[in-house]
Amino acid sequence: MITYTDSNEEHFLEKLASKLGRPTPGKIPTRHISGPPDFWTKTQPSQDELLQQFIANAERLTVKCQLISNKNDIQSTIGGWISEIKAKSIICWDSPELKQASIPDICQNLGLNLTLWNHQADRREMIRQCANVDVGITWADYGVANTGSMAILSNPVQSRAVSLLPPVHIAILKRETILPHMGDIFTKLDYTDLPSSLTFITGPSRTSDIEMDLALGVHGPAKVFILILG
Amino acid sequence: MTTLMNENFKKRIKFALHNKSMREAIKKATTILKNNRLKAAEEMGDWDEWRQRGKDIRSHVIANLDYYLKQFADNVRAKGGKVYYAGQAEDVIQVVMEIVNQHQAKTVAKSKSMISEEVHLNKALYDRGIEAIETDLAEYIIQLAEEPPSHIIVPAIHKNRNEIADLFSKEAGKEISSDTPSLNAFARKTLREKFLTADIGLTGCNFAIAETGSIVLVSNEGNGRMVSTLPKVHIVLMGMERIVPNFSDLEAVLNLLPRSATGQKYTSYTSIISGPSHPGELDGPEEMHVIIVDNGRTNLLGEKDFQEALRCIRCGACFNVCPVYRQIGGHAYGSVYGGPIGAVITPLLNNDLKNWGELPYASSLCAACSEACPVMIPLHELLVKLRYRRFKAGYTSSMEHMAFKVFRHYFGNPRRYRFAMKSGYYLQRPLMRGNHLEGGPTPLSGWTNSRYFPAVAQKPFRQRWDEIQKGSEER
Incomplete structure (x- = not known):
């Protein structure tokens, strides 16, 4: 009887080494090539080009994007989307960024039944509640211009469920956090302290x-809106 | 060529060839996927340079797999995850059962995992009273139909909407209409409840990052996110060769995988999961268990020729361009992995050329698979090498040996060759239809009944050559 814990690691790896006909390397194997081709990182588009690229790529996937330069326009934009989808209830991260953009207040002003994700609440209860609302609203940490993706890093405030369970997802993204490629976001990460989940969202669930x-929204949100602050 | 294949394989192929609706569906789907891939590759600059990167990165990993696996495992443990090594199918089941029992779990919600197909996990769990639910729409459909997947990316490619509506209606206990929105709505509602109540979430693993101990899941529906977010326990089934060294390499392979699979830039969701939830996080799993699986993969390791097949990133591009797959579909192969890559790895993973050695003949050796492969696995060459291996192992029929002996006897000597051609010209007469042959005795009929066999010319080219040369000199 084998116990399937870390203890049979040695045996498992020895078998691989013997198949490869050498002892397991003691230090990281050297190589000359890694990552994407060199030409991939050569081009440096301007902020404007990145924004245009991001919007074009996201919209191709049915995502609606709106660039907002005046904070006072946030409410009317979100309000327009809310009436378009006839939403009544909404769940929102309780995060400083969203508060700074007055998102919770705006939700209330719009007459929505607002729930804030509370990481100190009961797990099962909170997740159920999240599954029962019409819209989830989150911050997006980065945008990826060449694919129209947004990146969200998890932490106690930045719940994973809010962008996943409701049938509609609204995300708020800062214009200057739109970077050319996924790899540019990877370079911003602290590899010694990674989030438990880093999710790239590229369009609705399909x-x-x-x-x-093609059908949208089979498990995750069927509709995605991105409000770009710039 | 009847003598090359065993009866079962032949039967399955015949069965598939008579299934007209399945063949129509496969042709349609594979054509769409293939065209999408070509379009997606276009905008990436030099696609072959990307493929070369994919090849280099994956080759390097496989050549140093023991090192990178250790690094990966150490980093998973440092992040609070648990690592298990499973040599064979039974080991995988035992580990999963250990975790299930520990939690007295009753239901396991699964996103797509080919390893779980390899080890027949669903059946094993079912036999032990545990409910395992497939949550990928296509996997859910074929689970209800009690069928294996027929394509690695679109597993229910062989089912049409009416068949799906029947399956769903039976499950619902009421009629579900066969339009896409109704079918999707039923799946969303039914599976949503499973996500919310499952004790354990189980996923595969598209890539694993050695440097950080992260696992990467790509999915379009979001079921991968659901099962790795909502249940308290997350089990990852990972083929031991899934590794990439670091995040930069991940970017390279992530630009190859979805583009090659469906022609998307990225799938709707790409999740990079590093350990269980952090303290204070309310959702996400409290425990993360990573099971690293061999299950025959070491048979390919250290084999100069076949080690290359371990580079595979399971995109399915080779299926979509294969003229054989496009005619017979996935079930005819009879194996967990079909298509060109399946024909290569199945005999090797099972270390069994006797029962699976026929699969490498399910190829016209046209090399479209090798050309489509994003990590440049020379699939058609490997298929030939496997045929040779089967011959060496003595599994080819005596009829085939005889045929090649005869061939060598006449084609190896000019006088005998001339004689054979001359007699062939007269002997073929009863079979001639215009300028090709039809029917005849076996094994000749194996060819003439389904393919074009040109008749031997009255005046062979050798003779005409002299005249042609003379003619050109005169000019």
């Missing part, structure tokens, strides 16, 4: 499993 017929 499937083509039934006769290659």
Whole structure:
């Protein structure tokens, strides 16, 4: 009887080494090539180009984007989306960035039934509540211009469920955090202290499993809106 | 060529060839996927340079797999995850059961994992009274149909909407209409409840990052995120070769995988998960268990030719361009992995050329698979090498040996060759239809009944060559 814990690691790895016909290397193997091709990082688009690219790529995936330069326009933009989807309830991160943009207040002004994600509440209860609202609203930490993706890092305030369970996701993104490629976001990470989850969201939840017929929102949100502060 | 294949494989192929709706569906899907891939590659600059990077990164990992696995495992443990090593299928089941029992779990919600197909995990759990629910829409469909996947990326490619509606109606206990929105709504509602109540979430692993102990999941539906976010326990089934050294390498392979699979830039969700939830986080798993699985992969390691197949990133691009797969679909292969890559790795993973050695013949050796492969696995060459291995192992039929002996006898000597051509010209007459042959005795009929076999010319080219040369000199 083997116990399947870390203890049989040695045996497992020895077998690999013997197949490869050498002892396991003691230090990181040297190599000359890693990562994407060199030309990939050569081009440096301007902030404006990055914004245009981001919006074009996201919209191709049905994501609605709106650039806001005046803080006073946030409410009317979100209000427009809310009435478009006829939402009544909303869940929002209780995060300093969203508060600074007055998002919780705006939700209340719009007459929405607002829940704040509370990481000190009961787990099961909070997740259930999140699954029962019409919209989840979050901050997005980065944008990826060449794919129209947004990156969200998890932490106690930045819940994973809020961008996943409700049928609609609204994200707030700062214009200057839109970077050319996914790799540019990787370089911003602290590898000694990674978030438990780093999620790239590229458009709504989708499937083509039934006769290659595209359908949105099979498990995650069917609609995604991105408000870009710039 | 009947003598090359065993009866079961032949039967499965015949069965598939008579399934017209399945073949239509496969042709449609693979054509869409193939065209999407070509379009997605176009905008990436020099696509072959990307493929070369994919090849270099993955080759380097495989050549140093023991080092990187150790590094990966150490980093998973440093982040609070647990690591297990499973040599064979039974080991995987035992580890999963240990975790299940520890938590007295009743239900396991799964996102797509090919390893779980390899080890027949669902059946094993079911036999032990545990409910395992597939949550990828296609996997859910074929779980209800009690069928294996027929394509690595679109597993229910062979099912049409009416069949799906029947399955869902049976499950719902009421009629579900066959339009896409109704089918999707039923799946969303049913599976949502499973996500919320499952005791354990189980996922595969698209990539694992050695430097940080992170695992990477790509999914379009979001079920991968659900099962790695909502249940308190997350089990990861990981093929031992899934590693990339660092985040920079991850960017390279992530630009290859979705583009090659479906033609998307990225899938809707790419999750990079590093250990269980941090203190204070309310969602996400409290425990993370990573099971590193061999299950025959070491058979390819250290094999100069076949080690290359371990580079595979499971995109399915080779399926979509394969003229054989496009005709017979995935089930005809009879193996967990079909298509060109399946024909290569199945006999090797199982270390069994006797029962699986026929799969490498399910190829026309046109090399479209090798050309499509984002990590440049020379699939068609490996198929030939496997055929040779099967021949060496003595599994080819005596009929085939005889045929090649005869061939060598006549084609190895000019006089005998001339004689054979001359007699061939007369002997072929009863079979001639215009300028090609039809029917005849086996094994000849194995070719003439389904393919074009040109008749031997009255005046062979050798003779005409002299005249042609003369003619050109005169000019």
